[in-house]
Amino acid sequence: MMTTNKPVRVISAFGSPGGHRVEAALRLKGVPYELILEDLGNKSSDLLLKHNPVHKLVPVLLHGDRAVCESLVILEYVDEAFDGPPLLPADPYERTVARFWAHFIDHKFPRPFWLSFFLTEDDGGESSLQGLLTEAKQNLALLEVQLKDKGRNENDTRFFGGDSIGYLVIVGSSIAHWLGFFQEVAGVAPLLTEEEYPALSQWAKRYVADETVKQCLPKRSELFATYYASKQMIQAMATSNK
């Protein structure tokens, strides 16, 4: 482990799911940090451009004068560079399973989900919207099976956390916390229902109720205001491409 006496700063933006991941990981490790919020409505700060010149995106973790970018990479760094409870499991195979589903949540899961929320039938025709919804529900079902199919009973959803919150639970926070807001913003029927995905729903509830996590979880009312503006923008872009 490295010493933790170098100052830790997090460049994020209000409501950023990736920024939340970094903050949650640091809080679970007990690492104090300074939070620097970008204003996404204005151009990127010099600090962000200096430390993430390749992607120019939040979140960025600054540890002393060293910068670490991309939330999944940052989570691995936080786990390796600081003391405190481990975020990834110790067993190599369990670690690999966690990384596989983290990549799934970041690279395969989002597209049909968010598109199905933001597009209306008028934007792409009923069939393409229906296809996106089907794909989004299939992705939820894959995660539900992972939570259940571990030879445990229905109340034991340790895979995404259980007794303690770790790497994959933190990655899944974009589903546990942000999904509800997007449903509300989009005004669509909730996809992640207790009836259809009981294990995922229970896990999501437990995540947002966690005392450590709650301290860096953006408030529903403020998130609503932020994403409602995004929805208007995306819908305007979709319409202009017709």
Next chain:
Amino acid sequence: MMTTNKPVRVISAFGSPGGHRVEAALRLKGVPYELILEDLGNKSSDLLLKHNPVHKLVPVLLHGDRAVCESLVILEYVDEAFDGPPLLPADPYERTVARFWAHFIDHKFPRPFWLSFFLTEDDGGESSLQGLLTEAKQNLALLEVQLKDKGRNENDTRFFGGDSIGYLVIVGSSIAHWLGFFQEVAGVAPLLTEEEYPALSQWAKRYVADETVKQCLPKRSELFATYYASKQMIQAMATSNK
């Protein structure tokens, strides 16, 4: 470390850059494995569908009855589960830098590069082809700077390997070995030239000349035949979308 007495199998396909990464990692670790090649011209085997039901893609590493999917995840697993020389650096920050550039090579680098090879000016207009070429060269320049800007002299390109081949060098094999073939297949002027990117060019030459790596590097002539067919297919698809 886990014991290595469980059989190791790799599900790959001829010419797969991801499959090569897995084979190279195992060979560098000194882990014997059985290679199982999918025929990409036919439908996926039951073995592949069983062990990678989510993505249905090669490569898959089978360690005993456990499956690990996605080449970047597999490389981390191989490093953690088997003895032998480490693939990732020991220092948390160096590990994080390697992971950041690995993600860059897999998620940001490929699109403009391959598209600029396969599309002609007729497919998307001269300006879009020129834009792709510019983006591809900017990505090469970012990697070139990483190789050079480490306070070392021009001949010391340790960042991508140097004395020993590790995680990021293996990930970069898609550039070191496959890029030359794509240039040849596409019949375009080489982008990765000795003059413009001396550090990258030298590193690529050293990689393909390595005795361990060479044993699992597909032959130029056979790769040519495989990818020439792909080029025809992609061009036909591009044309049908006009």
